[in-house]
Amino acid sequence: MNDPLMTIIQQVISAWASQNKLVTQFFNQYPEADYEKEVAPGRNRAIYLLGHLVAVNDGMIPLFDKGDRLFPQLETPFLKQPDKASNEFPPIAELKNQWEVLNNTLAKHFDEMTASEWMDRHTAVSEADFALNPRRNKMNVLISRINHQSYHLGQLILLKP
Amino acid sequence: MNDPLMTIIQQVISAWASQNKLVTQFFNQYPEADYEKEVAPGRNRAIYLLGHLVAVNDGMIPLFDKGDRLFPQLETPFLKQPDKASNEFPPIAELKNQWEVLNNTLAKHFDEMTASEWMDRHTAVSEADFALNPRRNKMNVLISRINHQSYHLGQLILLKP
Numbered sequence: 001m002n003d004p005l006m007t008i009i010q011q012v013i014s015a016w017a018s019q020n021k022l023v024t025q026f027f028n029q030y031p032e033a034d035y036e037k038e039v040a041p042g043r044n045r046a047i048y049l050l051g052h053l054v055a056v057n058d059g060m061i062p063l064f065d066k067g068d069r070l071f072p073q074l075e076t077p078f079l080k081q082p083d084k085a086s087n088e089f090p091p092i093a094e095l096k097n098q099w100e101v102l103n104n105t106l107a108k109h110f111d112e113m114t115a116s117e118w119m120d121r122h123t124a125v126s127e128a129d130f131a132l133n134p135r136r137n138k139m140n141v142l143i144s145r146i147n148h149q150s151y152h153l154g155q156l157i158l159l160k161p
Numbered sequence: 162m163n164d165p166l167m168t169i170i171q172q173v174i175s176a177w178a179s180q181n182k183l184v185t186q187f188f189n190q191y192p193e194a195d196y197e198k199e200v201a202p203g204r205n206r207a208i209y210l211l212g213h214l215v216a217v218n219d220g221m222i223p224l225f226d227k228g229d230r231l232f233p234q235l236e237t238p239f240l241k242q243p244d245k246a247s248n249e250f251p252p253i254a255e256l257k258n259q260w261e262v263l264n265n266t267l268a269k270h271f272d273e274m275t276a277s278e279w280m281d282r283h284t285a286v287s288e289a290d291f292a293l294n295p296r297r298n299k300m301n302v303l304i305s306r307i308n309h310q311s312y313h314l315g316q317l318i319l320l321k322p
Contacts, residue, residue: 004280005166008173011296015304040201040319119165135172143176150308151315158201158316 005115012142013110019149020103023053026156027099032092039155044083046159049152050095051078057145058102063122064138066109071098113138166276173303174271180310181264184214187317188260193253200316205244207320210313211256212239218306219263224283225299227270232259274299 027035027050035046044052055078058069069075077086089095118139121130130136188196188211196207205213216239219230230236238247250256279300282291291297 004276005169007280007295007298008166008169008300011298011301011304012173014296015308019308043319115165119168134168135175137168137172139169140172143172147176147180147307147311150311151318154312154315155319157312158204158319 003115009115009118009139012139012146016110016142016146016149017107019146019153022153023050023149023156024096024099024103026153027092027096030159034159035092037159039158044155046156047089047092047095048078048083049156050092050099051089053149053152054095054098054102055079056148057106060106060141060145061109063124063141064109064113065123070102070105074098110142118142164276170276170279170300173300173307177271177303177307177310178268180307180314183314184211184310184317185257185260185264187314188253188257191320195320196253198320200319205316207317208250208253208256209239209244210317211253211260212250214310214313215256215259215263216240217309218267221267221302221306222270224285224302225270225274226284231263231266235259271303279303 027046035050038045039049051074054071055074058071058074061067061069074090077089090098119134119137121127121136122138122141125133125136188207196211199206200210212235215232216235219232219235222228222230235251238250251259280295280298282288282297283299283302286294286297
C-alpha cells in the first residue's frame with residue numbers, strides 16, 4: 001500500500017472518519033434537551049444540524065452510485081426546509097442512530113472503492129461534462145462534504161457551556 | 162496533466178483557494194467595527210478569528226520547509242493566547258493585508274510543489290517517525306488546515322445580520 005494515490009485517498013477518508021467521531025462525541029455529551037438549543041441567538045438548533053448532516057451525507061450514496069439514500073424522509077425537513085419550518089423532527093435518539101448507521105454504511109463503501117472509482121465522475125455530472133472537467137469526481141464530493149461538516153462542527157461547538 | 166495523483170493534489174489546493182476566497186469576502190462585507198463583535202455570546206470575536214487563521218496558516222511555511230513564518234508577531238496574540246487576553250490587536254486593515262500577502266505566498270509555494278514533495282514528511286515529524294507513519298506528509302497538513310478553516314468559517318458566518 002505504498003501507492004501515493006491510495007495514500008492520499010486514505011488520508012482524506014481518515015480526515016472524514018475522525019470528524020465523524022467528533023460529531024458523535026458532541027452528540028453524546030449533553031442531556032438530549034440541550035440539542036434543542038440554538039448554537040447562537042436566532043440560528044440553527046443543534047438537532048437541526050445533526051439531521052442536516054445526516055441528510056447531506058446520505059446524498060453521497062446515490063452520488064457514488066451505491067444505491068438510494070438510506071433516509072429519504074430527512075430530505076424535506078433537513079435539506080429543503082430551514083430550521084423551525086417544521087416541528088416534526090424525529091427524536092434526537094433516532095437521528096443519532098441514523099447518523100451511526102449511515103456512517104457505517106459509507107465507511108464500508110469508501111473502504112471498497114478503488115482509486116479509479118474515486119477519480120471517476122459522480123452521478124450528478126454527465127460523461128460529457130466530466131470530460132470537460134475531470135475534477136468533478138467522487139473524491140471532490142468527499143472533500144466538499146468534509147468541509148461542510150467542519151463548518152457545522154465549528155457551530156455546534158458553540159453550544160458548549 | 163492527466164496524472165490522477167496531481168489531479169487530487171490540485172483538487173485539495175483548489176478547495177483551499179475557494180475557502181480563502183470566502184473568508185476574504187466575509188471580511189470585506191461589513192464596516193470594520195463589526196468585526197469587533199463576538200460570533201456568539203461570550204465567544205471569539207471575528208477579528209480574533211482572522212488573526213488566528215493567519216497565524217495558523219502561516220505555520221505551513223516552516224512546516225513545508227519554505228522558510229520562516231511571515232508574521233511571527235501574530236503567534237502570541239492569536240495562537241498562544243485566547244481572545245480577550247490582550248487588547249493589542251493590529252488594526253483589522255493590517256490583518257486583512259497580512260491575510261492576502263500570506264495567501265499569495267502560500268499559493269505560489271503550493272503551485273511549485275511537486276507530488277513527491279506533497280507526499281514527503283512535514284518538518285515537524287522526524288524521518289524515523291515518518292517511516293512508521295507515511296501519512297504524516299505535507300498533504301495531510303493542508304487537509305487539516307482546510308478543515309480548520311471551514312470550522313472557523315462556520316462560526317464567522319454567524320455574525321451575519
